[in-house]
Amino acid sequence: MIQQWWKDAKFGMFIHWGIYSVPAGEYAGVKTDNIAEWIMHDLRIPIAEYEKFAASFTGEHFDADKIVRFAKECGMKYLVFTAKHHDGFAMYHSKADAYNTSITPYKRDPVRELKNACEKYGIDFGLYYSQAQDWHDPDGCEDGENGEGKDFEKYFKNKCLPQVKELLTDYAPVKLLWFDTPMYMTAEQSKELKDFVLSIQPDCMISGRIGNGLGDYVTTGDNFIPLLPIGYSFEVPATTNHSWGYNKFDSDWISAKKIIRRLVKIVARGGNYLLNVGPRPDGSIPAECTEILKEIGSFLKYNGDSIYATVSIPPYPYDIDWGYFTYKPGKLFIHVFEDLDRVYLLNIHNKPLKAYLLKDKTPLKVKERCTCEGDSSWLIKLPQNRDKDIDRVICVEVEGAELEFEPIKR
Template identity: 35%
Template sequence: MMKRLILTFIFCVITVLGHAQTKIDPKTIAAKMQWFQDAKLGIFIHAGIYSVNGIDESWSFHNKKISYADYMKQLNGFTLKHYDPTFWAELIKESGARYAVITTKHHDGVAMYDTKKDKLSIVKATPAKMDMIKPFFDELRKRDIKCGAYFSLIDWSHPDYPGFLKDSSRYNVKDDDARWNRFRDFFQGQIKEIGEKFNPDLWWFDGDWEHSAEEWESEKVRRIILTKNPAAIINGRLQGYGDYTTPEQNFPVSRPPYNWWELCMTTNDNWGYQQHDQNWKTPYEIISIFVDAVANGGNLLLDIGPKEDGTIPPEEINILKELGAWNKKNGEAIFNTVAGIPQGHFYGPTTLSKDSTTLYLFVHGKTSGQLMLKGLDNKIKDISVVGTGTKLNHKVVGKISWSPVPGLVYINLPEGVQDKYITVLKLKLDKPIKLYRGQGGL
């Protein structure tokens, strides 16, 4: 995974320019992005030979934590002897996720499917001798879960790729067009393979920072994908030719200004399986991060790292099951909703129904007593606890008859109705939500 922060302004500019150059109709983009906007939750899977030793995926040899030769020896230990794509897909379904993204090739160049473009694949070069992707996608599609393919544009193993290790360079692209063209034909050929073999609903590119859009031929790559599947969507790591942005690990404090965005985050501190990394996030932490992303108009792409034998660590299984149980109870406030009201009206995350007549309030922990909602210029028809239907009382305080400023709404949340992680309140309004955003009356 690339370690970087995406600058908001730069991304917006290059995305607009990329869409302009490819003559993308905004209405067409919005229509095909609808499932993504409604999905809210995806599961990211970093599967690769790096799980054998439990070291950083690709970066461990790039940063000289291990030699390239020793890194590639892990090919011999990648067995997938307990790989069960049915179990994987069922676990993802149970989590509540609507899509999943799996590595088809990381920066190390090891394909997780039977590529015909070279011999470096788990089919040809490991004891696993199998394609991971097709059986997994087949099981996902049986469950109506969208299928995403992670693909690294860079390939630090390919002999025609310019950069190999951090402090070395084989050649400059501008000095050897023929060699760069060979590599370009190679990686674009793999993209065509993946499209033909698996027809992903979503493409999750990585590594675009090493070359320009012109050098990657990003517009051509986009065209290759959309010629095969016009409905496919593409993440923002294609030098301006993607459809949505995906901040990595770092959660935005204020609401991002994008139409569509996705926070990709690990369940511990690493993307791939590392046995020494026991810093697991708790189910509450994952659920609270998820809720914040959705309340701010985004998705969560939650990562898991399977072991070299194809099993998923029990800690990750527990996280997905707990997340799924919470989603099953509270999902109406998450899925098919839109971002909530601006900060300051309620001290916690919020979401809205698409018609804006239902407001959902998310209450952390074991909070009880009175909750305050400010600036709501609506009448509340009904308040209940999502998942149980428990009815709640409220009163309006401080409303002055001659002033347009609405009063304060106080909701009484009694003890005994709280969810063990985050409680959700459902407010049915008399009309689409209207908020007072002024400075107060004089």
């Protein structure tokens, strides 16, 4: 069941932090050419060697309060933290499996600290859990294998379910469980897992990657945005560079301009945007990443009304390359990403009542007319973009609770 808080939130913070941040994309002089948190799998690091990274996982600069406060300042409404990734290492004090943060110099429980901070700052708290892939457990799934020689049910009963129970009971309430890569889990196993979650926390949402079509919403491919509104709720998990876990070689950061445009595009198509940060082994977030998020936060401070609690609308009948629309009952938000001096739109049925720049309420005039083809049209003149805003958001208050785009006439 999709909860209203999730529908309204639109923008969340993903945090990938684990002992994979220690090698940070390199092992024995070899750089991984894939995402950093997959280094154990991709470079075939033996379990005994990979376990040694725990000794260098210090976390001395990890500050859950600071991170959650920062997420709130950046306009994020929910947070999802990697309680256990595919490497099998639990980022909390698991009683079900000793392979967890208690064996590191860090020793603390970041899940506990983040939960407390989320409660303090009013951020909805979620956890990521790799339910099928577990490269540390001999019976866990691994990419590229079909399960021969493994007793997956043994892993499922002895590690997965007990750890999920810990997370749902010891850190309650968990608003969202973000499962990932179901691999060769059967429909029966996915259903058993879902029923198990709901038996403990009936209001906990479940991501689409639980598998077998049993998620509460669709989780798209990493960094993939649907071309059009797809008619049901979805979430795009995305990176700020090219890796989820910290990679010391990845300095190709995505600009705030591109991320803001992606956020608007996703929301315009009815989805949520879950944007990742990957802390270093000491727990600090790279400065380049924080600067990007600050710029996004500045945009949302003044334009958040055009993002949060908006609703999906029908596709606009024309292809416009300069922007997108978002909507909430009675308000059409026109997002202008190009340096235009006017916006001309056809085929909007609703009558405009009032228009202004959302950032500072600068009033704008909407000139209505009917074209020779019989289509309605709006002409809105814009003032000069002196502040060089990435996205100038026009709010047009309209008649009617529903937005209606007229079809192109033949």
